[in-house]
Amino acid sequence: MQANSERVAQGGKSIYGASVGILMLETRFPRIPGDMGNATTWPFPVHYKIVRGATPEQVVLKGSPGLLDVFLDAAAELVAMGADGLTTNCGFLSLFQDEIARHCAVPVATSSMMQVPSVQALLPPGKRVGVLTVSANTLTEAHLKAARVPLDTPIEGTDGGREFTRVLMGDEMTLNCAAAEQDILDAGDRLMAKAPDIGAIVLECTNMVPYARALRARLGVPVFDIYSFITWFHASLQPRDFGPPGSPSAAIPAM
Numbered sequence: 001m002q003a004n005s006e007r008v009a010q011g012g013k014s015i016y017g018a019s020v021g022i023l024m025l026e027t028r029f030p031r032i033p034g035d036m037g038n039a040t041t042w043p044f045p046v047h048y049k050i051v052r053g054a055t056p057e058q059v060v061l062k063g064s065p066g067l068l069d070v071f072l073d074a075a076a077e078l079v080a081m082g083a084d085g086l087t088t089n090c091g092f093l094s095l096f097q098d099e100i101a102r103h104c105a106v107p108v109a110t111s112s113m114m115q116v117p118s119v120q121a122l123l124p125p126g127k128r129v130g131v132l133t134v135s136a137n138t139l140t141e142a143h144l145k146a147a148r149v150p151l152d153t154p155i156e157g158t159d160g161g162r163e164f165t166r167v168l169m170g171d172e173m174t175l176n177c178a179a180a181e182q183d184i185l186d187a188g189d190r191l192m193a194k195a196p197d198i199g200a201i202v203l204e205c206t207n208m209v210p211y212a213r214a215l216r217a218r219l220g221v222p223v224f225d226i227y228s229f230i231t232w233f234h235a236s237l238q239p240r241d242f243g244p245p246g247s248p249s250a251a252i253p254a255m
Helices: 056-061 068-081 091-104 112-122 141-146 164-170 177-194 206-219 226-237
Strands: 020-024 046-050 085-088 128-133 155-157 198-203
Touching (some): 046 068, 068 091, 085 226, 091 112, 091 141, 112 198, 155 177, 164 177, 198 206
Parallel strands (some): 128 155, 128 198
């Protein structure tokens, strides 16, 4: 039977080639490689949309008052642009998970903390997941419930550190990366000290990704973050093309 070589392109988007849309807080602090707001972080193209008025202070410290509608509008704009799935660059936006998913009718992954239940399922008996956050003082039960995180999950923040939380919450123009890393390592040490049964850590804060490798080396447990979450998420939106069945690229190696 002769294969049909005719191919038909499908329209419906404004921009093609990027499946993940990222809702960004309005910030000016440095975004180094590994930060999801640095486009070089991703091994695939992404769409960005800055949500005006959604500052770190408003979202992390004050609970996002009055911001739901602007997030819904921005999310709808990303979908209209061509995004097949949405995420955000702040774990505290778990508060809007259900509303954004309902409004846009595409898969939505607002917070890295949504990984906690699946990571827990990976662990051996007697081990549990811990969470590191940029602000333990303002991470509430409402945030945890929205992300489906058990309320007894051990949590530690970088709030008391010298650099990381101060720069992000103050939206400062410079970041001492070595000092920021030390803040995160210190928070990891405190978390493990108060909950020695931790078998894995989930980073709530998307800006912690550049330091995940150092944290893994320091604590000796797996570290999950927004990068691990969204690369997994993207794989569902754009499954890898192994070639047509029967082609050399899809052939199963002989045993």
